[in-house]
Amino acid sequence: MIVPFLIGIPTALLFTYWGVNLTDLAYSKIYGKPLIVYDHIYFKKLRTEDIEVIKAHSLFYTKLSAYKKRVFRHRVVMFINDKTFIGLNGFEITREKKIMIASVAVMLSFGMRTYLIACVNKIIIYPHAYFSEINRKYHLGEFNPLLKTIVFSWEDFIAGMNNNTNNSNLGVHEFAHAIYFCSKYSNDSSSILFTNGIKKIDKLLHSESYIDKMKNTAYLRGYAYTNKFEFFAVCLEHFIETPKQFKEAFPQLFGIIKDMMNFETSEA
Incomplete structure (x- = not known):
């Protein structure tokens, strides 16, 4: 069967495309990481003021090599162009705010070749905690896979970015949910490695002695033990x-x- 989106693509390129992906999958199974992560040929550019926003709010970015900073900036542009940003309850969406949100998403997917978090189309932002008509409760943030939407309270998103040592970061938490969900329905090497990691975590969570040890240390906040999805988000x-x-x-x-993430911060 001819796949419609491949019509008109030269045969040599098709073989190259499938060959690279098959090689990448084989490599990831052997070595536990993708063969190819940064396959960008052309790089989108950011304005100087945009780069200053990233520098001010992303310690992760400042630790990267010159080449990887270029990749990071390119991915920020691509992420912003791929998503619809919506402000509610009087919240104003600005370029700076888009850059800050995109920087968190790009950081988390930086070790992945497929980095746009395709299960998110819309990012909705409220100025403060918002009331949900679904469960009649106030929320700080959420990920809705059916609507392909992430929602943030900007006040709490900023609080997470401004304190990078209290292990509470709303942006990281909600994008963690989205990446977790995306991996279940993707078959690229990064997603396969991610889901393999989830299986390993699930095994740990079935060990009562391991869970008891974790709870006794009180390193993870209690919310982590709500379910396996929250456990991963809090761990991230x-x-x-x-x-x-x-x-x-x-x-x-x-x-x-x-x-799973295919990166390690320099502070580890």
């Missing part, structure tokens, strides 16, 4: 904000998440 907040402590406290879990 810790992985980003206090990696050294995480690695020392739970090296096995830290290693699994590092392999």
Whole structure:
């Protein structure tokens, strides 16, 4: 059967496309990481003032090599162009705010070749905690897979960005949910490695002794034990904000998440 989107593409390019992807999948199975992560040929550019916003709010970006900073900036542009940003309850969407949100998403998907988090089309932002008509409660943020939407309280999003050592980061938490969901329905090498990591985490969560050990340390906040989805999201907040402590406290879990994300912060 001819796949419609491939019509008109030269045969040699098709073989190259499929060959590279098959090689990437084989490599990832052997070595536990993608063969190809940064396959960009052309790089989109940001304005100087945009780059200053990233520098001011992304410690992750400042630690990258010159080439990877270029990749990061390109991905920020691509992410912004791919999403619809909506402000509600009088919230004004600005270029700076888009850059800040995109920087969090790009950081989390930086070790992945497929980085746009395709299960998110819209990003809705309220100025403060907002009331949900669905469950009649106030929320700080949420990910809705059916609507392909992430929602943030800007006040709480900013609070997470401004304190990078308290292991509470709303942007990281909600994008973690989205990446988790996306991986279940994708078959690229990064998603396969991610879902393999989730299976390993699930095994740990079935060990009562391991869970008891984690609870006794009180390193993860209690919300982590709500369900496996919240557990991963909370763990990712810790992985980003206090990696050294995480690695020392739970090296096995830290290693699994590092392999899933395919990067490790320089502070670990």
